[in-house]
Amino acid sequence: MDIKVLGTGCANCKATIALIDQIAKAKGVGVKLEKVEELRDIMGYGVMSTPGVVINGKVVHAGGIPSRDKIEQWLAAA
Amino acid sequence: MTTLTAPLKSWPSRQPIVFLILAAAAWLALYQTLNPAAEALVAALPVNRASHLGGALQFFFYDTPKVLMLLTAVVFVMGMINSYFTPERTRALLAGRSEGAANVMAASLGIVTPFCSCSAVPLFIGFVQAGVPLGVTFSFLISAPMVNEVALTLLFGMFGWKVALLYLGLGLSVAIVAGWIIGRLKMEAYLEDWVRDMPRMSAEFEATGMTLGDRIDGGFSAVREIVGKVWPYILGGIALGALIHGYVPEDFLASFMGKEAWWSVPLAVVIGVPMYTNAAGVIPIVQALLAKGAALGTVLAFMMSVIALSLPEMIILRKVLKIRLIATFVGVVASGILLVGFVFNAVL
Numbered sequence: 247m248d249i250k251v252l253g254t255g256c257a258n259c260k261a262t263i264a265l266i267d268q269i270a271k272a273k274g275v276g277v278k279l280e281k282v283e284e285l286r287d288i289m290g291y292g293v294m295s296t297p298g299v300v301i302n303g304k305v306v307h308a309g310g311i312p313s314r315d316k317i318e319q320w321l322a323a324a
Numbered sequence: 325m326t327t328l329t330a331p332l333k334s335w336p337s338r339q340p341i342v343f344l345i346l347a348a349a350a351w352l353a354l355y356q357t358l359n360p361a362a363e364a365l366v367a368a369l370p371v372n373r374a375s376h377l378g379g380a381l382q383f384f385f386y387d388t389p390k391v392l393m394l395l396t397a398v399v400f401v402m403g404m405i406n407s408y409f410t411p412e413r414t415r416a417l418l419a420g421r422s423e424g425a426a427n428v429m430a431a432s433l434g435i436v437t438p439f440c441s442c443s444a445v446p447l448f449i450g451f452v453q454a455g456v457p458l459g460v461t462f463s464f465l466i467s468a469p470m471v472n473e474v475a476l477t478l479l480f481g482m483f484g485w486k487v488a489l490l491y492l493g494l495g496l497s498v499a500i501v502a503g504w505i506i507g508r509l510k511m512e513a514y515l516e517d518w519v520r521d522m523p524r525m526s527a528e529f530e531a532t533g534m535t536l537g538d539r540i541d542g543g544f545s546a547v548r549e550i551v552g553k554v555w556p557y558i559l560g561g562i563a564l565g566a567l568i569h570g571y572v573p574e575d576f577l578a579s580f581m582g583k584e585a586w587w588s589v590p591l592a593v594v595i596g597v598p599m600y601t602n603a604a605g606v607i608p609i610v611q612a613l614l615a616k617g618a619a620l621g622t623v624l625a626f627m628m629s630v631i632a633l634s635l636p637e638m639i640i641l642r643k644v645l646k647i648r649l650i651a652t653f654v655g656v657v658a659s660g661i662l663l664v665g666f667v668f669n670a671v672l
Contacts, residue, residue, distance in 0.1 A: 255442075
């Protein structure tokens with residue numbers, strides 16, 4: 247599962263990555279977690295609020311730290 | 325084979341209307357008990373109620389839960405409202421509108437659209453790509469961080485509805501007029517080249533189906549995030565207010581920040597520009613200033629300039645705007661705030 251977190255590096259973006267990483271490890275799901283900080287690349291996904299989360303190329307979340315429930319749902323679909 | 329199990333929804337999301345009614349009733353009931361409870365608490369302590377300490381404690385015991393409750397309620401409701409006003413919808417509402425009316429809409433939408441300052445740039449670009457005029461985008465960018473529910477609630481809870489309403493009105497005015505002026509200046513050429521080269525995008529969007537239960541979850545999440553982050557500042561602010569209330573002489577600041585000192589407004593704005601804190605962090609300072617004689621216009625000007633003009637945001641915006649446009653932005657907004665401060669001091 248390829249997960250990219252889009253964000254220019256503010257606290258919310260870092261917290262999102264940490265949260266996804268933590269839940270993935272807890273559930274034992276293998277993910278390739280990547281941070282996308284370049285604005286040009288972020289805009290390429292068409293998101294207007296960061297943090298954004300892209301899974302296997304598709305934007306699944308934009309704006310605010312995603313809830314645990316949401317993250318678990320994404321990981322469960324692996 | 326894996327199965328997708330939906331997480332168990334809590335009962336508020338499953339019974340949204342029942343929850344909302346019960347929550348409102350409980351909140352109101354609790355609110356009524358705050359003052360009596362504060363008095364009872366002070367009475368139970370070995371302190372003379374009429375002393376400085378007694379007064380300060382009662383202030384603290386009453387104001388802290390009062391402000392926290394107000395904030396929780398407002399943030400929750402705004403969290404729900406925010407779920408209706410995503411940036412995508414705001415953009416669709418603004419794209420292609422003529423300026424003037426659009427500036428007013430943009431400033432107003434800035435209040436209800438969720439906004440985090442690190443999203444300022446993606447949002448800016450997204451608006452530009454969909455054909456929202458530059459000035460209109462600026463009206464939004466000025467109002468969104470500045471006129472937010474945390475600032476308004478804290479002002480209301482700690483200084484009364486008039487101050488809150490004033491801040492709302494003045495904040496919107498600065499956002500509308502400053503954005504409109506920047507639009508008139510036709511500075512599209514001062515966007516960074518790569519921004520202007522970005523492909524045009526359609527402003528159309530599909531509203532994702534959200535149930536009322538989902539919006540309630542949004543409300544809870546907003547409360548956890550915002551109140552969770554901001555409560556230490558509130559406690560600090562009220563404690564400071566309580567101390568001032570009890571111990572610092574009145575009019576202590578009137579001599580150099582009162583209405584007669586005309587230079588206090590520009591000074592306040594200049595000091596405010598490089599400072600940045602969130603709306604809750606500046607409230608303790610506002611509290612201290614107001615309680616001891618600083619003129620209301622000066623204080624509101626200071627608060628606006630701290631929140632609306634922040635060095636971190638300028639640094640982030642530098643990625644998409646050339647220096648001249650950033651300077652113009654800061655200049656126009658600072659002037660607007662100055663004007664607001666002066667007019668207000670003169671009128672009151």
